[in-house]
Amino acid sequence: MEPTMPTDEHDSLLVTVVEDDRLLREMLQQVITVWGFRVQTASSGEEGLEVLCLRPAPILLTDLVMPGKGGVWLVREVRKRFPETIALVLTGQHESEPAIECLNAGALRYLLKPPCLHDLRNALNVAAELVNLRRERASYQEDLERTVRRQTQRIRRLSLSGIKSLNIALEARDPYTSGHSQRVRRYSLALGKALGLERRTLRKLALAACLHDIGKVAIAESILNKPGRLTVDEHRTIQRHPVLGEKILRPIIRNREVLGAIRGHHERMDGKGYPDGLSGEQIPLLARIISVADCFDAVTTIRPYRGALSLSETAALLNELAGSQLDPHIVAAWLKLIKGAVDAAPGPREAFREALTAPTGRP
Ligand SMILES: [Fe+2]
Missing domain, CATH: 3.40.50.2300 (Response regulator)
Structure with a gap:
């Protein structure tokens, strides 16, 4: 040889x-x-x-x-x-x-x-x-493993951007919820920063907040946008959206904190929330933050069955919900943030929203 x-x-x-x-x-x-x-x-x-x-x-x-x-x-x-x-x-x-x-x-x-x-x-x-x-x-x-890893990440990125677009399209069909996920993302980020979360956690929070209601894509539009009161069954159907969201995203997002935040954003501090009836600190922190942001956006947005609350009414409502539905520390941090923003931009609610959300870009 x-x-x-x-x-x-x-x-x-x-x-x-x-x-x-x-x-x-x-x-x-x-x-x-x-x-x-x-x-x-x-x-x-x-x-x-x-x-x-x-x-x-x-x-x-x-x-x-x-x-x-x-x-x-x-x-x-x-x-x-x-x-x-x-x-x-x-x-x-x-x-x-x-x-x-x-x-x-x-x-x-x-x-x-x-x-x-x-x-x-x-x-x-x-x-x-x-x-x-x-x-x-x-x-x-x-080489083979590297290629497979790269392709998997690419597929995940593409799938995620498709899902984000789907979410935006879904919200855009309903004038009452249009832009909801982006506002909840911005509010959550402002809150996360105020609470001193580190950069990596802020990124997870932004992703979870942006996709918190993605499970609604699997729920009939006739129920989602029903103008009148929901029946008990319809209400139960809508309550499945956090679990459906987690299920949709699990093959694409492997991070447990992000999935936990999506699954837990309707849990309540007193344990009366859904889907798991968690209470207090059993509820993941990111889910508790999104809950406050979600609640704030819901009450300050006009819905078919009611008008939007004023800022002082909103603050009073959040204070009322602190401890039973919402985490009181996070509510306190949010009210502090609102106060600063109102002082900076007194006037109509939209101006206040802009002032609050404008400085918070990507985490
Ligand atoms: Fe939700």
């Missing part, structure tokens, strides 16, 4: 030669180097292991019988610690049993002493081929 070893110092394979006979060791070092390999040497099994621990090498060429722990021990240790290392064993004519033991321990081949240089070169080239094949396979595997 033709030598396959590259001659470049950095690319050539490193061979660990372990041989107690100094002359043979030096001879092996010289010829193996001439064949294009790099060589490190040791004179016993123990020293061989030390050398390998300091500088792992893909090929081991070891004598079998040496003072101290011999070649069988070394092959076993090396296979245990460096399973990728390929071991070749040098044996005397009468050492067939330990040689077979070495093969059983994972050595690739054994060569009789004194070694025939042609056979030795062949064995080293086969070992080198194996090492290169393993490296190629590993790099191919890495």
Whole structure:
């Protein structure tokens, strides 16, 4: 077999030669180097292991019988610690049993002493081929995994942007809810910042707030936009939207905080909410924030069955709901924010909304 070893110092394979006979060791070092390999040497099994621990090498060429722990021990240790290392064993004519033991321990081949240089070169080239094949396979595997990861992320991004568009289109069909998710996103972000949430959490909050009502895409429009009072069954149907939202998004968004916030945005502090009847801090923080933002937007928006509340009425209502429906700390933070915004832009509610939401861009 033709030598396959590259001659470049950095690319050539490193061979660990372990041989107690100094002359043979030096001879092996010289010829193996001439064949294009790099060589490190040791004179016993123990020293061989030390050398390998300091500088792992893909090929081991070891004598079998040496003072101290011999070649069988070394092959076993090396296979245990460096399973990728390929071991070749040098044996005397009468050492067939330990040689077979070495093969059983994972050595690739054994060569009789004194070694025939042609056979030795062949064995080293086969070992080198194996090492290169393993490296190629590993790099191919890495490339493949990287590509799959990239494509999966791309598919997720595309699916998510499709769902966001669907949500916007759904809201746009109803003048009363048009822009609701974007306003809830902005209010939630303003709140999250006021509460000192870190950037990564703000990003999750923004995503959850934007998609909190996405489950409504699975509910009939005749129920969603019904002008009059809802029947008990219709009410139950609408109450399924947090669970439906989580279900729709689970294949695309794997983050539990985002999914938990969507599922929990209609839970109440007193445990009377839905879908799980969680109470107090059992309700995820992001869900509690979205609840306040959602509630604020709902009462300050004109609906078919009522007009919008004024700001002072809204503040009074939020205070009333704090503790039973809404988290009182978050309501307090929101009322503080409202106060600042009202002072900055006294006047009609729309101007107030602009003042409140304008400075909060992407988290
Ligand atoms: Fe909702």
